[in-house]
Amino acid sequence: MNKKVYRQSLAAGIVVLAISATAFILTFEMPGLEAIFPRIASSILFLLGSALAVTNGLYLLRDAPTNEAPVVFSQFYNPALTLIIIIAYALGIKMLGFYVSTVMMMFVFMYFMGIDSIKTILFTTGVVTLLVYFVFSMQLRVPLPKGFLL
Amino acid sequence: MLSILQQLFTLECLLALVLGTAGGLVVGALPGLTATMGMSLLIPFSYKMGPAPAMIMIGAVYVSAVYGGSFSAILIHTPGTPASAATAIDGYELTKQGKGLKAIGVSTIASVMGGTISAVALLFVAPQLVKVSLLFSTPEYFLIAIFGLTIVGSLSSDNMLKGLISGAFGLLLGMVGMNVVPYARYSFGNLNLAGGIDLVPAMIGLFSIPQILSQAEKRVRRKKEGESLSADRELRGLIDNTRGLKGSFFPSFEEFKTLLPTILRASGLGIFIGILPGAGGDIGSWVGYNDAKSRSKNKELFGKGSLEGVAGSEAGNNAVCGGALIPAFTLGIPGSAGAAVMLGALMVQGFSPGRELFTKYADMTYAILIGFLVANILMGLFGYLVARHTVRLASLPQGILLPVITLLSVVGSFAIRNNIFDVYVMLFFGIVGYFMKKFSFPAAPTVLALILGPMAERNLINSIQMAKVNVALYYLSRPLCWVFLILIIGSLVSPVISKKRKAKKAQKYA
Amino acid sequence: MKRTISVLAVAALVLALFAGCGKTEGGKAASSSSAGASPKEVTFLCPSAAGGAMDANSRLIAPYIQKHLGKPVNVVNMGGSAGWVGWKHLHDAPRDGSMLSYANFPNMINGYLDPKNTVGLDKSNFEFLALYTSDINVVAANAKEKRYSNAKEFFDYARKNLVTVADAGARTDDAVAVALLEKALGFKFKRVHFQNSAEGLAALYGGHVDAWVGNVSEVLAPSKNGEMKVLAVLDKKRSEYLPNVQTAHEVGVEVVNSSSRGIIAAKGLDPTEKEKIMQAIKKAMEDPEQLAAAEKQGVGVTPLYGADFEAWVNEQDKNIRGIFDLLD
Numbered sequence: 001m002n003k004k005v006y007r008q009s010l011a012a013g014i015v016v017l018a019i020s021a022t023a024f025i026l027t028f029e030m031p032g033l034e035a036i037f038p039r040i041a042s043s044i045l046f047l048l049g050s051a052l053a054v055t056n057g058l059y060l061l062r063d064a065p066t067n068e069a070p071v072v073f074s075q076f077y078n079p080a081l082t083l084i085i086i087i088a089y090a091l092g093i094k095m096l097g098f099y100v101s102t103v104m105m106m107f108v109f110m111y112f113m114g115i116d117s118i119k120t121i122l123f124t125t126g127v128v129t130l131l132v133y134f135v136f137s138m139q140l141r142v143p144l145p146k147g148f149l150l
Numbered sequence: 151m152l153s154i155l156q157q158l159f160t161l162e163c164l165l166a167l168v169l170g171t172a173g174g175l176v177v178g179a180l181p182g183l184t185a186t187m188g189m190s191l192l193i194p195f196s197y198k199m200g201p202a203p204a205m206i207m208i209g210a211v212y213v214s215a216v217y218g219g220s221f222s223a224i225l226i227h228t229p230g231t232p233a234s235a236a237t238a239i240d241g242y243e244l245t246k247q248g249k250g251l252k253a254i255g256v257s258t259i260a261s262v263m264g265g266t267i268s269a270v271a272l273l274f275v276a277p278q279l280v281k282v283s284l285l286f287s288t289p290e291y292f293l294i295a296i297f298g299l300t301i302v303g304s305l306s307s308d309n310m311l312k313g314l315i316s317g318a319f320g321l322l323l324g325m326v327g328m329n330v331v332p333y334a335r336y337s338f339g340n341l342n343l344a345g346g347i348d349l350v351p352a353m354i355g356l357f358s359i360p361q362i363l364s365q366a367e368k369r370v371r372r373k374k375e376g377e378s379l380s381a382d383r384e385l386r387g388l389i390d391n392t393r394g395l396k397g398s399f400f401p402s403f404e405e406f407k408t409l410l411p412t413i414l415r416a417s418g419l420g421i422f423i424g425i426l427p428g429a430g431g432d433i434g435s436w437v438g439y440n441d442a443k444s445r446s447k448n449k450e451l452f453g454k455g456s457l458e459g460v461a462g463s464e465a466g467n468n469a470v471c472g473g474a475l476i477p478a479f480t481l482g483i484p485g486s487a488g489a490a491v492m493l494g495a496l497m498v499q500g501f502s503p504g505r506e507l508f509t510k511y512a513d514m515t516y517a518i519l520i521g522f523l524v525a526n527i528l529m530g531l532f533g534y535l536v537a538r539h540t541v542r543l544a545s546l547p548q549g550i551l552l553p554v555i556t557l558l559s560v561v562g563s564f565a566i567r568n569n570i571f572d573v574y575v576m577l578f579f580g581i582v583g584y585f586m587k588k589f590s591f592p593a594a595p596t597v598l599a600l601i602l603g604p605m606a607e608r609n610l611i612n613s614i615q616m617a618k619v620n621v622a623l624y625y626l627s628r629p630l631c632w633v634f635l636i637l638i639i640g641s642l643v644s645p646v647i648s649k650k651r652k653a654k655k656a657q658k659y660a
Numbered sequence: 661m662k663r664t665i666s667v668l669a670v671a672a673l674v675l676a677l678f679a680g681c682g683k684t685e686g687g688k689a690a691s692s693s694s695a696g697a698s699p700k701e702v703t704f705l706c707p708s709a710a711g712g713a714m715d716a717n718s719r720l721i722a723p724y725i726q727k728h729l730g731k732p733v734n735v736v737n738m739g740g741s742a743g744w745v746g747w748k749h750l751h752d753a754p755r756d757g758s759m760l761s762y763a764n765f766p767n768m769i770n771g772y773l774d775p776k777n778t779v780g781l782d783k784s785n786f787e788f789l790a791l792y793t794s795d796i797n798v799v800a801a802n803a804k805e806k807r808y809s810n811a812k813e814f815f816d817y818a819r820k821n822l823v824t825v826a827d828a829g830a831r832t833d834d835a836v837a838v839a840l841l842e843k844a845l846g847f848k849f850k851r852v853h854f855q856n857s858a859e860g861l862a863a864l865y866g867g868h869v870d871a872w873v874g875n876v877s878e879v880l881a882p883s884k885n886g887e888m889k890v891l892a893v894l895d896k897k898r899s900e901y902l903p904n905v906q907t908a909h910e911v912g913v914e915v916v917n918s919s920s921r922g923i924i925a926a927k928g929l930d931p932t933e934k935e936k937i938m939q940a941i942k943k944a945m946e947d948p949e950q951l952a953a954a955e956k957q958g959v960g961v962t963p964l965y966g967a968d969f970e971a972w973v974n975e976q977d978k979n980i981r982g983i984f985d986l987l988d
Contacts (some may be wrong), residue, residue: 012589016315023322026336033614034333035265037607038325045318053313071588079363079584086359086556086580093560106553113369113549124550131203132561135176142565143703143736190709194719194735197953284866330853331988332742332774332830339778341748345740427862481865482882483858490858498716500880500956567709568738569745608855615852616824616869 004070006060013053020045085109098144102129157517157623166203167521170210171528173610175536177211178218181228181354181555182562185215185431189491193498201499202514206521208495212488213471213522214529216431217261220464221533224253225544226555228358232349233431233470235597236439236463238357239305243455251541255399256409256457257464258533263527264417264438264465268472271421276476283425283477283485288613289429289625295606298433300641301440302595312591320599323347327598329604342571346604349432350561351576353597358559359580360587362552365398397587399537401457404558409461412442423466424473428609430486432601433469438466472522479503479515690736698933701732704752706762709739717921718762720953721792727938733760742771742831744779751785751926757933760789765920765973769980770831770987787929788973790941791922791964792955795839798905799825799896801863802866803887811906812894814871815845815913823870825849826860830988833919834860834873837894839986840979841908841914851988863939864888875919876901879959894918920962922969938966 023042027035059066085108092101106125115121136142157163177188189208196204219230224241237257244253271279294451302317303310326336327346334344401409416438423434442462443452452459474485482503484490492502501507507515544551565577583593617624625631704725706718718735726733733737738746743764752763763786772782801808808814817823828832830853842848849871854860864872865887872888876899882888883902890905894917898907908915923941925934944950945963954961964972 008589012591016319019319020322023336025528030335031331031333033258033611034329034331034335036610037329037603038322038335041318041321041325041603045322048311048315048318052315055311068590075367077590078366078369082363082366082369082552083581086362086560087577088557089561090577093564093573094570098561102557105556109553109556113366113547113552115547115549120550124554128554128557132557135180136561136565142561143568144564145570146562190715193716197719284862287863287866287868332776334741334776339781341741341745344778345742345745366777427859477862481861482886483862483865494712494716498957500958502958504881504885504887506881506885567740567745568736569740612852612854615850616863618822618824618850 003060003063005066005068006055006056008070009056010053010060013049013051013056016045016049016052020049032071081112082109085112093145097146099129102132152268154516154520157513158520160203162200162203163206163517163521163589166199166207167210167525167528170191170207171525171532174211174214175218175221175529175532178215178230178234179221179540180562181222181358181558182232182350182565183215184231184350184566185212185219185233186487186491187566188215189488190494193491193495196495197498201501202521204495204499205492205518206525208492209475209518209522210235210525210528211212213261213265213468213526214532216467216488217258217464217473217529217533219467220257220261220460221254221540222241223252224257224460225540226358226551227361228555228559229353231431232353232601233351233435233467234463235357235432235594236435237467239439239453239458239594240415240451240456240459240463243453244457244460245544249455250544251399251537252401253457253460254533254537254541256401256460258399258530258537259401260409260413260416260461260463260465261468261533262526262530263413264467264469265471265529266420267414267417268424269519269523269526270472271318272472272475272479273516273523276480278478279425279473280423281477283427284512285630286426288609288616289628290630290634291426292609292613293605293625293631293638294426294429295602296636297638298602299599299606299642300638301436303642303645304440304443305592305594305598309590311436312589313595316586316591316593317595317599320596321603323352323596324381324600324603325607329607342569347575347600348566348572349600351572352565352579352600354559354563356583356593356597357575358426358555359577360554360593361585363580363584364587365548365552368548372572386654399534400556405457409458412458412461413465414439415445415450416462417469418429420466420469421473424470424485424489425476427483427485428605429470430474431467431488433605434470435463436465436598436601438462438464438469441466456577468526472526475522479507493526680935697937699731699756701734702726702729702757702937703753703759704733704735704762705746705759706735706737707739707743707748708764709737713923714762714764716957717793717959720957720959721923721944721950724947724950725937725940728943728947729940741779744768744771744777744781747781747786747924748779750924751781753926755926755928756930757937758924760923760937763922763924765922765976766833766836766917766980767831769973769977770836770984773980773984774831783973783977785927786924787927787934788969789923789925789934789938789966790945791920791969791972792945793959794918794920794960794962795877795960796899797833797917797919798874798876798879798890798899799837799841799892799894799908800872800874800879800883800888800890800901801870802862802867803889804867805889807870807889808890811908811913812911815911816889818871819845819847820847823849824852824853826863826869826872828857828860828874829853829855830831833875833917835987836980837873837915837917838985839983840894840917841913842986843983844908844913844915853988861888877960880958922964941965 020042027038055110089101089105110121170394177183188211192208219234220237222230223230223234223238225245227238227242229235229238241253326343328334337343405453419441420434421438423429423437439459439462442458446458470486474489478484478489484493560573563572566572614621704722706715708714722733722735738749750759753759771777808817825838827838838849838851852869859880860872863869879890880901883890890902893899893905893907894915895907895908
C-alpha cells in the first residue's frame with residue numbers, strides 16, 4: 001500500500017521534470033527580455049520536480065510508512081464517462097449549435113447520474129435553458145453558436 | 151447637501167440602484183460572468199439615462215457582483231468572479247460541513263463592511279489616498295507581486311512541495327502569450343494562445359470541473375430493470391441534513407468578535423490594493439485571505455473551513471471597489487478593471503475625471519458616491535433575503551447540480567470573449583485540475599500564480615525599461631522598495647522561524 | 661430498458677421541437693440566408709473587449725448605421741491578439757454584407773507587418789469602408805517638470821540626456837509616434853511600454869518617467885486642470901483643442917501620427933450590399949444626433965470614405981514600414 005503512494009508521487013515528479021525541461025528548452029527562441037521569467041519559472045519547476053522525485057524515490061527505497069492513501073485507478077471509471085459527456089457537449093456546441101447540444105447534454109448527464117423522473121429532467125432542462133436564454137442571449141446579447149441546427 | 155439628496159432621491163436613481171444591485175448579484179453568482187463584463191454590457195443602456203442614475207446603476211452592479219461571486223464560490227466551489235477564488239477554498243469546505251448558510255452570512259457581513267468602509271474612504275479621504283498611490287510604480291508593483299507569490303507556501307501547508315509545484319506550474323502557464331514585448335511565447339502557432347490564457351476560463355476549469363468529476367466518482371449504477379433506484383435520494387447533495395438550511399445566517403456575537411479585526415484589516419488592505427492602478431479585486435481577496443491566515447489563532451482551520459478566511463477574502467475584494475474609484479475619479483487612472491469601466495461610463499456621459507467632478511459637478515458626483523455607498527449596504531440586504539433559498543439550491547441532488555454547473559461553466563467560459571477556444575481552455579484546466587486534485591496538488595496556488603505571475607513579469611520588464619543606470623541600483627534607490635524587500639524576506643523566513651520555535655518549545659517540555 | 665427507451669424518446673421529441681423552432685430562435689450571430697437575399701441583420705464586430713475606447717466607439721456609431729440601413733446592426737465583442745482574432749473571424753465569414761468590423765490604426769498595420777503574425781492576412785484581404793475618428797498624438801510632461809516646458813526644450817534636453825518615455829504598448833500609436841520621433845531626431849529614447857495610457861499617466865504623475873506619449877483626447881482635461889504639461893502635438897498644424905501647444909513641425913521635427921479607427925469589411929464584399937452599407941455609413945457619420953453624441957464623449961469625427969480611406973491606409977502603411985524595425 002505504502003509503496004504505491006510513493007511510486008505515484010515519484011511518477012508525478014518525473015512528469016513535472018519533463019514539462020519543465022520542455023518549457024525551458026522552448027525559451028531558447030525567445031528574445032532576451034521575454035525569456036527571463038519563463039526561464040526562472042521552468043527552472044524553479046525543474047528543481048521542485050526533482051525534489052519531489054528524489055524524496056519519493058528515497059521513501060520508496062527506505063520503505064517509510066505513510067498515512068496517505070494512493071490513487072486507485074478504478075476510481076477513474078465514472079469520471080472518465082462524465083468527462084466524455086462534457087467533451088462531447090463542448091464539441092457539439094460548435095457543430096450542432098448551443099441549445100441543441102445543451103438539451104442533449106442535460107438529458108444524458110442527468111440520466112447518467114441517476115435521475116429517473118422524466119418530469120425532473122424536463123423541468124430542470126427547461127428552467128436552466130430559459131435562464132441562460134434570458135440572461136445571456138437577451139440581456140447580454142452573447143452570440144451563442146448556432147451550428148447547423150440551433 | 152440638499153441638492154445632492156435631490157439628485158439622489160429621484161425615481162430614476164432609486165430604480166437604477168435597486169436593479170443594478172439585484173442584477174449585479176445574479177451576474178456575480180453565475181460563474182463565467184464577471185463584474186467587468188456585466189458592467190461593460192450595461193454601458194450602451196446607460197447612454198439613455200442621466201449621468202447620476204447611469205453611474206449608480208453600473209456602480210451597484212460592480213459591488214454586488216463582487217459580493218455575488220461568493221455565493222457560487224461557497225456553495226458549488228466555482229468562483230462566480232475571479233475576486234472570489236480565495237473564498238471558494240474555505241467557503242466550500244464550510245458548505246460540506248453543513249455551514250453553508252453561515253459562510254454566506256459571514257461573506258455578506260464582510261463584503262458589506264469592506265465595501266462601505268471603502269466607500270467612506272472614497273467620500274472623505276480620496277485626495278490624500280491618491281497622493282499615496284502615486285508614490286508607487288513598477289518596481290514596487292513587482293515586489294508586491296513577488297510578496298503575493300510567497301503566500302503560495304502558506305496556501306499549501308499540508309504538502310508544501312506539491313503546493314509549490316502547483317504554484318510554479320501556474321507561473322509557467324501565465325507566461326503563455328505576450329507580455330510587454332509583442333512576442334507570442336508558447337503559442338505553438340495558435341492565434342488564440344498567442345494572446346495568452348484568459349484567467350476566467352482557467353479558473354472555472356480548475357475549480358468546477360474537478361469538483362464535478364470527483365462527485366461523479368460516487369455515481370451509483372442502475373442494477374436491473376424494475377429496481378427503483380430512488381437515485382434522487384441516493385445521490386443527495388452535499389448537505390444531507392437540514393442543518394445547512396435551518397442553521398443561522400448570522401454568526402454568533404462571539405464569532406463576530408473574532409472576525410471583526412480580520413474584516414477591518416482586510417478592508418484597509420483592500421482599499422490600499424484598490425488605489426494601486428496595477429492591482430484589482432482578485433488580488434485584494436488573496437491579500438485579505440492571507441492576512442487573515444497569518445494573524446489567525448486558528449491557522450489549522452484554513453483550507454478546511456475557516457470563517458476568518460471567508461471574511462478576509464470577501465472584505466478584501468469589496469474594499470477594492472471603492473478604493474479603485476479613488477484614482478479613477480480624481481486622476482482618470484482606474485485602480486481596477488471595474489473602475490475602468492465606470493470611468494468609461496462617465497466619459498460616455500460626457501464628463502471627464504478630475505477636479506471639475508468635485509467642483510463644478512459636485513452635486514452629481516456626491517450623489518453618485520453616496521449611491522455607491524448605499525449599494526454596498528443594499529446588496530447585503532438582498533443577499534440576506536435570498537441566502538436561504540440559494541443554499542437550498544445547493545442541496546439539490548447531484549444528478550441535477552452537476553449538469554447545471556457544467557452548463558454554466560461552459561456558457562460562462564464562452565461568454566468572456568465570444569470565443570469557443572475559451573471553452574477548450576476551461577476543459578484543459580478542468581482535466582489537469584482533476585488529476586492535480588487526485589494526486590494531492592492543490593489548485594489554489596495555480597490560480598494565484600496565474601494572477602500574480604504576469605503582473606510580476608510585466609512590472610519587472612517595465613522597471614528594467616525605466617531604470618536608466620542599473621536595475622538593481624534603481625530598486626535600491628527607492629525607499630518603498632526596501633519596505634517590500636523586508637516584507638518578502640520576512641514572509642519567506644517566518645515559517646522557518648516559527649518551526650524552530652515550536653521545536654524549541656517541544657524540547658523544553660520533552 | 662423500457663425506461664431508457666422512454667427517456668430517449670422524449671429527448672428526441674424535444675430535440676425535434678427545438679430544431680423546428682430553429683428559424684424563430686434568438687441568438688445574435690449573423691445569419692446568412694439563401695443565396696441572393698440580403699442578410700437580415702448585420703454583425704458589427706468590435707475586435708476588443710467590452711469597455712474600452714474601441715468598444716465605446718463601436719457602440720456609438722452602430723445604432724446610427726442601423727438607423728440609416730434599416731436593419732439591426734449588433735455590436736459583438738471578440739477580443740484577442742490585438743484585434744486579429746476578430747479580423748480573422750471577419751475574414752472567415754461570408755461576404756454577403758452580414759458582417760463588418762471596427763479597426764484601429766496603426767495597430768492593424770503593425771499587426772500584419774509583424775513577421776511573427778501567423779494569421780496570414782494583411783490589408784489586401786480587407787475593404788476599407790470609412791474612417792471614423794483620428795486622435796492626434798501628443799507628448800506630455802509632469803506638471804511640475806522643471807527641465808523643459810515646450811517641444812524645443814524637450815527635444816534639446818533629450819538629445820543630451822537619456823529620457824524615459826511612457827507609451828501604452830509596444831505596438832500602439834504611441835509607440836509608433838516615439839519611433840517616428842527617434843527617426844526624425846536621430847537619437848533614441850528609453851521606451852517604457854505600459855499596458856494602457858492610464859498606467860503611463862500614473863507613472864508620469866508620480867514622477868517615475870520623464871515624458872509620456874498619448875493622444876489629444878486624453879490630455880484635454882488633465883492639462884486644463886494643471887495636472888500635466890503638454891509639450892508637443894504631432895501634426896502639421898496646431899490642434900484646435902490645444903492652441904498654445906507647439907507642433908513638432910514648428911521646431912523642425914516633421915512627424916505626424918495619430919490613433920485612428922474606422923470600419924472595414926472582408927475583401928470581396930458583395931457590391932450591391934457594399935453600396936447600401938456605404939450609404940448608411942455616410943449618413944450615420946453625418947447624422948447630427950450622432951455628432952452631438954460623439955462630441956459629448958470627446959470623440960472627434962474626421963470621416964474619410966471609400967477610396968480616400970484606402971489611400972490613407974496605404975500612406976500609413978508606407979510610413980510604418982519605414983520605422984517598423986525600430987519598434988520593440
